[in-house]
Amino acid sequence: MPQSLRLGAAVMLYALALVARAGDVAPDPLNSSRWHDVRRALFPGQPVRFDSRVEVTAPATAEDSLNVPVSVRVTGGLEARRILVFAEMNPIVPVLEFEPLRVSPYLSFRMKLQQASPIRAAVLDAGGAWHVGSAWVDAAGGGCTAPGSGRAAPDWQEHLNEVQSRFWSHPQGEDRLRLRISHPMDTGLAASIPAFFLQELVLTDETGAPYLRLKVHEPVSQNPVFSFDIPAEMRAGHRLRLTGVDNGGNRLDRVLE
Amino acid sequence: MDEARLECGLILLALVFAIGLLFPWRAEAGEPDYRLAPRQVAPDTWVFVGATEDFSPRNGGNIVNTGFIVTPAGVLVIDTGPSLLYGRQMRQAIARVTDRPVVQVINTHHHPDHFFGNQAFPGLPILALPETVRGETAEGGAFADNMYRMNGDWMKDTEPLAAGPAPVPDRLELGGHRLEFLRLAGHTDGDLALFDRTTGVLFAGDLVFHDRAPTTAHAHIRRWLDSLAYLAGLPFRVLVPGHGMPSQDALPIAQTRDYLTWLDASLRQSVEEGRDMADMLRDPIPARFDGLALVRKEYPRSVSHLAPRFERAVLEGVRP
Ligand SMILES: [Zn+2]
Numbered sequence: 291m292p293q294s295l296r297l298g299a300a301v302m303l304y305a306l307a308l309v310a311r312a313g314d315v316a317p318d319p320l321n322s323s324r325w326h327d328v329r330r331a332l333f334p335g336q337p338v339r340f341d342s343r344v345e346v347t348a349p350a351t352a353e354d355s356l357n358v359p360v361s362v363r364v365t366g367g368l369e370a371r372r373i374l375v376f377a378e379m380n381p382i383v384p385v386l387e388f389e390p391l392r393v394s395p396y397l398s399f400r401m402k403l404q405q406a407s408p409i410r411a412a413v414l415d416a417g418g419a420w421h422v423g424s425a426w427v428d429a430a431g432g433g434c435t436a437p438g439s440g441r442a443a444p445d446w447q448e449h450l451n452e453v454q455s456r457f458w459s460h461p462q463g464e465d466r467l468r469l470r471i472s473h474p475m476d477t478g479l480a481a482s483i484p485a486f487f488l489q490e491l492v493l494t495d496e497t498g499a500p501y502l503r504l505k506v507h508e509p510v511s512q513n514p515v516f517s518f519d520i521p522a523e524m525r526a527g528h529r530l531r532l533t534g535v536d537n538g539g540n541r542l543d544r545v546l547e
Numbered sequence: 548m549d550e551a552r553l554e555c556g557l558i559l560l561a562l563v564f565a566i567g568l569l570f571p572w573r574a575e576a577g578e579p580d581y582r583l584a585p586r587q588v589a590p591d592t593w594v595f596v597g598a599t600e601d602f603s604p605r606n607g608g609n610i611v612n613t614g615f616i617v618t619p620a621g622v623l624v625i626d627t628g629p630s631l632l633y634g635r636q637m638r639q640a641i642a643r644v645t646d647r648p649v650v651q652v653i654n655t656h657h658h659p660d661h662f663f664g665n666q667a668f669p670g671l672p673i674l675a676l677p678e679t680v681r682g683e684t685a686e687g688g689a690f691a692d693n694m695y696r697m698n699g700d701w702m703k704d705t706e707p708l709a710a711g712p713a714p715v716p717d718r719l720e721l722g723g724h725r726l727e728f729l730r731l732a733g734h735t736d737g738d739l740a741l742f743d744r745t746t747g748v749l750f751a752g753d754l755v756f757h758d759r760a761p762t763t764a765h766a767h768i769r770r771w772l773d774s775l776a777y778l779a780g781l782p783f784r785v786l787v788p789g790h791g792m793p794s795q796d797a798l799p800i801a802q803t804r805d806y807l808t809w810l811d812a813s814l815r816q817s818v819e820e821g822r823d824m825a826d827m828l829r830d831p832i833p834a835r836f837d838g839l840a841l842v843r844k845e846y847p848r849s850v851s852h853l854a855p856r857f858e859r860a861v862l863e864g865v866r867p
Contacts, residue, residue: 347825353851361825458821
């Protein structure tokens with residue numbers, strides 16, 4: 291065997307060995323230094339793979355780091371029992387947990403980002419495996435740019451847990467629901483402001499049967515805005531109701547018109 | 548032996564010369580050089596044209612247009628650039644054009660690339676609208692964090708210095724130049740434009756961008772469009788935009804208006820249809836805006852700035 295060919299074969303073998311090892315521990319397409327630690331912490335002993343059917347959309351740069359728009363869509367027939375969203379470079383890693391019981395596996399919201407980080411959505415399928423999609427968001431930058439500043443309205447207490455909502459009917463057979471909830475969503479990381487944030491939201495019909503459950507964590511933006519897509523036939527003939535509670539025990543309860 | 552020593556010396560000299568060519572700023576005590584070269588756009592009137600780029604360690608924040616008017620009563624400076632160093636080098640460049648002293652400075656608005664050179668003009672009155680002084684004071688610190696992070700060494704010793712306290716007059720006669728101060732808004736809450744009736748030069752500040760996508764971090768688009776309509780009605784001969792090349796026609800105004808009108812209508816319509824910001828981020832930008840530098844970076848930024856406001860209005864059932 292000529293020298294160069296032997297060398298080529300050795301390189302090939304080495305590459306194959308690398309691929310084989312990567313089979314055990316999924317290689318992070320974003321190559322983040324914290325991925326393996328976070329994976330071990332969030333999904334101990336559970337199968338995790340990166341999957342292009344989990345689409346995470348976010349801007350390449352966080353123009354307003356207190357309001358980074360994120361949307362997650364699960365496509366390609368992947369069944370989504372639970373969707374976990376997290377940002378591993380944030381001081382508080384988990385962002386939210388979404389159970390799309392009778393709604394489409396889609397949601398959008400805005401979140402706070404402390405520094406450049408991957409934003410991940412992990413989808414739990416029916417067989418107990420996690421499918422992960424990611425988007426990398428850089429810290430604020432650019433020209434003529436203002437960093438976000440917390441501008442809490444002075445009258446926020448009067449409006450705590452108020453809900454504004456609207457439905458849009460789409461010919462494709464899904465109704466979009468958009469919600470805005472008045473809440474300061476304090477992380478507890480700023481000096482002398484204790485953590486104060488929404489913890490749980492449930493969307494039900496008039497009998498109390500749930501459409502979706504949402505567990506919310508501190509990194510969700512102030513005055514959260516959420517979008518969900520509900521198959522029209524699931525909504526037809528029902529009155530939808532949103533209930534929820536924050537970590538101070540304040541409840542919200544609102545019939546959505 | 549002597550020959551060898553001479554050769555050594557020559558090689559050393561050549562090396563020093565080569566290093567000098569490679570790192571020209573090393574000559575001046577380690578300071579980087581913006582290489583500011585004023586362009587004359589009208590009699591007595593000069594502009595420093597910045598790059599149509601984002602802030603970077605390569606351009607040191609020189610992405611902005613500043614200018615000056617030379618009169619027998621002294622020099623008027625319009626905007627002071629992104630850093631103390633820029634302000635100083637601007638003064639040196641002005642001194643190469645005229646030996647008259649700078650007597651007056653204005654800040655067109657509160658964005659850091661337009662006022663972070665204020666420190667280089669100590670003891671001089673710096674005119675700005677009250678909204679601008681408020682913005683410079685309130686946001687200067689946060690701007691500085693960003694500017695140091697993005698531009699690096701060029702920012703050395705720069706501290707945001709707010710304008711004021713002198714009130715902005717409507718008119719000023721300075722060494723035979725009849726100057727009008729136009730109190731406008733829309734790019735920010737306070738945008739000061741300067742129209743020199745004597746030469747016909749209009750310094751529009753960031754109300755006008757030329758072949759460069761407008762930035763909207765503090766924008767109110769409808770007020771901005773009103774301001775553009777006002778500027779378009781002025782009998783100017785030379786138009787100096789805040790970013791991009793000066794021009795002798797109103798094309799930059801039309802360009803800025805076209806882009807802002809499209810941006811506003813497109814985002815409002817999306818929000819009214821219940822679409823998310825993520826949907827808007829993926830929307831195509833019409834091909835006619837391909838010639839605007841940085842449009843692919845500014846558009847997503849504008850989605851972040853504007854869509855939440857429109858969204859709130861739609862959810863609350865009121866028009867913004
Ligand atoms: Zn500006």
